Amino acid sequence: MxxxxxxxxxxxxxxxxxxxxxxxxxxxxxxxxxxxxxxxxxxxxxxxxxxxxxxxxxxxxxxxxxxxxxxxxxxxxxxxxxxxxxxxxxxxxxxxxxxxxxxxxxxxxxxxxxxxxxxxxxxxxxxxxxxxxxxxxxxxxxxxxxxxxxxxxxxxxxxxxxxxxxxxxxxxxxxxxxxxxxxxxxxxxxxxxxxxxxxxxxxxxxxxxxxxxxxxxxxxxxxxxxxxxxxxxxxxxLGVPPMPSVAVPELAEPAPGSHVVDLRPRSSQARGRLPGSYGIELDDDFGSWAGWLLPYGEPVTLVAEPGQDTAEAVTQLARIGFDDVRGVVRLPAGAGAPAYELAGLRDFAERLRRPGAQLLDVRMPGEREQVRVEGAVERFLPELFTEGVPDALDPARPVLVACATGRRASIAAAELTRRGYRPVVLTGAGIAELAETLRVSPAP
The missing domain is CATH 3.60.15.10 (Ribonuclease Z/Hydroxyacylglutathione hydrolase-like)
Structure with a gap:
């Protein structure tokens, strides 16, 4: 056997x-x-x-x-x-x-x-x-x-x-x-x-x-x-229909009536994206986050880099019932409207020490119980979409956004941009590393 x-x-x-x-x-x-x-x-x-x-x-x-x-x-x-x-x-x-x-x-x-x-x-x-x-x-x-x-x-x-x-x-x-x-x-x-x-x-x-x-x-x-x-x-x-084709047409612009999902790397999304689009870079959990955040089963248009393979994205969406993928728009890095900033750990910590800095933590409640940064505004990522941006955040000032790795923070940043905020995403690190950096490197 x-x-x-x-x-x-x-x-x-x-x-x-x-x-x-x-x-x-x-x-x-x-x-x-x-x-x-x-x-x-x-x-x-x-x-x-x-x-x-x-x-x-x-x-x-x-x-x-x-x-x-x-x-x-x-x-x-x-x-x-x-x-x-x-x-x-x-x-x-x-x-x-x-x-x-x-x-x-x-x-x-x-x-x-x-x-x-x-x-x-x-x-x-x-x-x-x-x-x-x-x-x-x-x-x-x-x-x-x-x-x-x-x-x-x-x-x-x-x-x-x-x-x-x-x-x-x-x-x-x-x-x-x-x-x-x-x-x-x-x-x-x-x-x-x-x-x-x-x-x-x-x-x-x-x-x-x-x-x-x-x-x-x-x-x-x-x-x-x-x-x-x-x-x-x-x-x-009730019964599941056969898997749809993963081949989708190339489009010059998003299909009318569809939700636009940008699956390019966060570095490309930060430099420019289509207004109103969701930003969920392609990774193993792309489909899960899309299914959690988008209205279920409604039409989708993907945004990808030139040459980026979209078959994996379509497959992940189909596994959870998003079958109506209208096509893909190819968008080079830097095209579209500027979206948000990316910051490494050291730069992010320095910005957080400035007067008036505001931090949004989008991790799960269970993760927060393990480590927190004092003064952070906390809202789990999906609740940012369903309940809106916390009132404690001022849209007139940059919003520093962090999670455990930068992935969820970048998804949150796209939504914050849609709502008129100016996000700065901690990338390549998370709240745990940030808390340690703040602890060992106090402000002068």
Whole structure:
């Protein structure tokens, strides 16, 4: 048996392809199924099953499309009841993959009510478990994505589910779907895969015997929920259309009625950008931030540098349901209206010491608890878009903007520019480095 994991860093997720003596099992595939099917073809395996552990909250599923294109059996948790043909996975009702391969569904509610993990047996012995959003590496899937009303009930169920999986043999390999970088985890996840034995030793949640205490821990400090999450579950229940083409037309100007998203590097955006555009430079999490900040599913025009490949941006948008990408406008660095300034750590700290300086911290609340800069105005990046600019910031004076690395600060700067402010972005460093610099280098 061999398992290949496909990481999607921007979403903090991974899909898995199990192969065994010419048979394949695909677990939790995202919408862009070509990469998984190509891997199966390269290994010369026949897909027998496409398994879904739950109705995903963070991306559109490619499971139905992968099954349609390969003839594999599509399997979903019995309680998911999606509006399309599938095989329902009932607790402990084995699926025979042939050649000694058995897939055993195990009901593991908690992350979602219908959540089901899949234990893989070879010749009757458990060798691996695909745990989806249940038992994760060093943590567990969060139980609050369906609303606060159900969170504690699901947290108590998650307590039982983790113990159900922890009863597997210690050598059983653990392959979660959610991992580091995912907003579906209750806390920071570590490695992407593990074993049951390693989790029994290192996962702090498995040491909590009481269900109520477990729920308290799981719900104590929840991370924010990206805005596009509320659209994923219903779409995955009703059925996801095939992945759209990633090729988009070249445009001389933005398509009427579309939201303009500038994906060029922040250094290019700072020098000049199209008025009114969102600034989200292309990186692994481009789609996540676009989905969080833009009105869901509405038309988009991309702005890119000459020669910049836009296929990755279109793919990331399609994974979360932004299918209407009207085209791309090519904008060289320096073209358009000047937007904001970039400043290195030393220059930024010097500006912050000047009389009347104002600092905006756009990190998550949990990050602020670890380190703060005295006097900073705090507003988490998405709230800058939904609640507006804090009243404490004066548009007549420059606004110094910082996060952990400069990425979110540059996104915030584009929005501040749209609202008439003059941002200065700390780039190449973050609040932690800034706080240390201010501490060791006091003003003269």
């Amino acid at each position: 061999d398992v290949t994991s496909f990481r999607t860093p921007g979403l903090g997720d991974q899909s898995h392809l199990l192969t065994h003596e010419g048979a394949g099992v695909l677990v939790d595939p995202q919408r862009d199924v070509g990469r998984f099917l190509d891997a199966a073809a390269e290994r010369d395996v026949e897909l027998r099953f496409v398994l879904e552990t739950h109705l995903h909250n963070d991306y559109l599923s490619g499971a139905a499309e992968a099954a349609r294109r390969t003839g594999a059996e599509l399997v979903l948790p019995a309680a998911a009841a999606p509006a399309y043909r599938h095989t329902p996975a009932f607790h402990l009702e084995d699926l025979d993959g042939g050649a000694g391969l058995t897939v055993r569904p195990v009901h593991t509610p908690g992350h979602t009510p219908e959540h089901t993990s899949y234990v893989v047996l070879v010749d009757g012995e458990p060798v691996a478990v695909f745990s989806g959003g249940s038992l994760l590496v060093a943590t567990a899937g969060r139980p609050d994505l369906l609303g606060p009303e159900r969170a504690r009930s699901l947290a108590r169920l998650q307590h039982l589910s983790l113990r159900r999986l922890a009863a597997l043999p210690p050598a059983t390999e653990l392959y979660p779907t959610h991992g580091a970088g995912s907003f579906c985890t209750a806390s920071d996840a570590g490695r992407h895969t593990s074993t049951i034995g390693a989790e029994l030793k290192d996962n702090p949640l498995l040491g909590v015997a009481d269900a109520e205490e477990f729920a308290d821990r799981l719900l104590a400090d929840p991370m924010p929920i990206p805005a596009f999450y509320r659209h994923m579950g219903p779409a995955n229940t």
